[in-house]
Amino acid sequence: MKYLPLVLANLGRHKRRTILTIASVALALFLFASLRTVVTTIGAYSQWGSARRLVTTNATGIVFPLPLAYANRLRALPGVDAVSWANWFGGRYGDGKRFFANFAVDAESYLDMYPEIVLPPDQREAFLREKASAVVGIRLLDIFGWRLGQDVTLQGTIFPGDWTFTIRGVYTVSDPLINEDMLLFRHDYLDERTGRLGFAGWYVLKIANPTEAAQVGKTVDDMFRNSSSPTKTGTEQQFNASFATMWGNVGFLMNTIGLAVVFAILLVTANAMMMSARERTGEIAVLKTIGFTDRMLFTLTMLEAGGITLIGAVVGLGAAKALYKGTNFNAAGFLPGFDVTVGTLLTGLGIALLLMLASGLVPAVRAARLPVVQALRHVE
């Protein structure tokens, strides 16, 4: 502790340089945390899913629908407690610049299927009562400044025309991985307006026993194998994981960019530390003359490097954590639950320690090994 004023004084020697170096480290670790959080969020989403929910899609692909008539047959299967269905609507609001997910859902069964979507009872009642109504996530409501009871019009892309819904409910979520900026409206309304096509995008099945998931899935797919719309059934987690794979090798890309940024900043920090140490050759010699040991000067130089990198890390990682948490950032709904994890923070701190070692080691060894007589000639 008694050496702290000396370390702080040295850090304050070139304030602008120190601040810029700290800012570089902070920015690098902010970017690292941001990019890594993309990876962890995709990863978390691919792992997410209730063990009691199965998703049945058209075997050809999710863009191909399934007959609504499958619902009753699915309900009748042993081990299936409940069935719901939904359709991707793909409507645009306003100029369409702010994307958000909007689905037609079988209202009552869907809300029962997803207790994570929390809706006040009176709003649920209103939604179930009124066909051209919708419920929206609280975040979406805030983004567009909507209010309960307001009519909002979406322009259909898959289902052409203007679609006006009255907002009858505002939901929150009990699980951060569920989007809070979706618009859900009633599937029977979609079916009615499209001339009773009788199709659902996918089914969600609630099963009685999670250990029977594979068996139930096989039974479903076997049942429709020779129909005009064969199915593919898997757990909700498998369904989400298949979405996550659509991101391709984004994880590798993000990690690579993140590490490249950190490496670039390592060079900047190391350069600043070396410059600082070179400028102080004479002072180091004076300290040695006074009686400071090589080990002590090594430690003091490393502490300076540590001060820069750790302050930078706290600022950069703290800013990332606070910013994404504070703004409830979710990349326009693409990355729900976007939050810097403890693991990312610890990895960031680990990187800061490596930065300290890598940037401080050379000047610290140089300070420790500096021949005093030669350095004093530099002073004189």
Added chain:
Amino acid sequence: MALVEIRDVYKTFHRDTQRIEVFTGLDLTIEPGSFLALMGPSGSGKSTLLNLLAGLDRPSSGTVRVADAEVSAMTPAQLAPWRARHIGFVFQQFNLLPVLTAYQNVELPLLLTRLSKKERDERVRIALGVVGLEDRMDHYPRQLSGGQEQRTAIARAIVADPTLILLDEPTGQLDSHSSQELLVLLQRLNHEFKKTILVVTHDPHVAERAKTVLHLEKGELIEKQAVAR
């Protein structure tokens, strides 16, 4: 018993293919309480001798003993704490750390001791008091005059109560008034506090204040002259 004993010291430097012999069998004894001025032309080995006494450099052969320790046989790891305990060093360029206040500069040698903060504070204030800079303790070197900087450097050199104070051209950067003040201070340290002082200098005024003047020429102590005081 002598405080400093240099026996048969040889010191050779190599510059490219050139071999420079600075000392060839140098002998020197300094008694406790001495005040010596070491004079001589540039390149005669004055600073080298100072470095040998402070354990900053090693002789090519021979022994250097200071305060019962054979400095020439000590390892770098042993030398650093020994230096902190026994040597106070003052440079021509003052060499205060510009980012520290006068107080913090003087405190530096005490950071190497086990003294408590309170004890360190007492000693720093006493040292600054001896050099007459109690009222400048919070000033940074850039806020001090040359004379004040050098007095701060002397406070730093004496604060740990060293056995031997070595000064390398301490008046080289000072005007005559500041030089006079500094010399009075050195005399006071020698007379009043019984400090053993060795000053390397070109300045005859410094030599006048010393009890003994040594002349180094071509690496040899060719004259040893007591000053009538």
